Amino acid sequence: MVVTAGGTREPIDVVRFVGNRSSGKMGNALAAACLEAGARVALVTAAAPPPVHPRLTVTGVETAEEMRRAVWAELASADVLLMAAAVADYRPREAATRKLKKSSEGLTLDLVPTVDILASLRDHPRRGRVLVVGFAAETDDPLRNATAKLRDKGLDLIVLNDVSAPGVGMGADDNAVTVIDRDGVVLVVERMPKLEVARRIASAVSERLGARG
Numbered sequence: 097m098v099v100t101a102g103g104t105r106e107p108i109d110v111v112r113f114v115g116n117r118s119s120g121k122m123g124n125a126l127a128a129a130c131l132e133a134g135a136r137v138a139l140v141t142a143a144a145p146p147p148v149h150p151r152l153t154v155t156g157v158e159t160a161e162e163m164r165r166a167v168w169a170e171l172a173s174a175d176v177l178l179m180a181a182a183v184a185d186y187r188p189r190e191a192a193t194r195k196l197k198k199s200s201e202g203l204t205l206d207l208v209p210t211v212d213i214l215a216s217l218r219d220h221p222r223r224g225r226v227l228v229v230g231f232a233a234e235t236d237d238p239l240r241n242a243t244a245k246l247r248d249k250g251l252d253l254i255v256l257n258d259v260s261a262p263g264v265g266m267g268a269d270d271n272a273v274t275v276i277d278r279d280g281v282v283l284v285v286e287r288m289p290k291l292e293v294a295r296r297i298a299s300a301v302s303e304r305l306g307a308r309g
């Protein structure tokens with residue numbers, strides 16, 4: 097299994113970055129749940145890694161492009177991707193190689209889109225042999241938006257996380273999710289600790305994997 101976690105950081109200069117509020121807790125919980133279930137886990141993370149485990153390898157990354165490269169490499173020998181990372185959607189066009197000095201004139205950042213890692217997998221030679229699970233953080237019209245992401249990114253499953261709901265989502269200790277496939281909702285997990293949510297997602301994924309044979 098390949099699991100991604102954390103929020104990528106896209107450099108502005110040597111000390112500053114464009115990032116997001118992802119803590120990496122959900123990705124780490126997914127890695128823990130998959131290890132509990134007996135899987136070998138390759139965690140690609142932009143956040144603090146979990147405790148060591150004999151069946152866990154960790155690749156630390158910073159940017160979306162580094163995460164893409166690590167995910168592509170790990171998929172050479174994996175059957176599942178759980179893409180829980182919050183990949184930054186934009187990066188500064190140029191990263192300054194020194195610390196930018198403060199100016200009274202303000203600063204305009206020129207941002208360009210990052211690579212969409214999930215969408216890029218359409219071109220991965222092993223795409224047909226990997227169960228690809230995306231995660232959707234939504235605030236508006238969550239079911240419709242998550243279903244559109246599932247289709248647009250060519251995913252097998254998507255885990256919808258309504259980040260406008262109180263006490264769940266980025267940085268929180270609890271989560272509540274809805275798992276969706278091309279035919280609709282397959283699982284609703286009410287608010288509970290992220291490790292419990294992760295166990296339910298892991299078992300839905302392993303069921304799906306079993307059905308594929």
Ligand code: CTP
Nearest residue numbers: 179180181183210211212213214230231232233
């Ligand atoms: N994702 C990705 N590469 C990106 C952005 C997102 O692979 N550059 C993945 C995320 O890891 C997640 C899924 O796509 O599994 C959906 O991420 P989300 O942030 O909800 O969607 P976006 O595609 O970024 O769309 P938007 O921000 O407009 O909702």
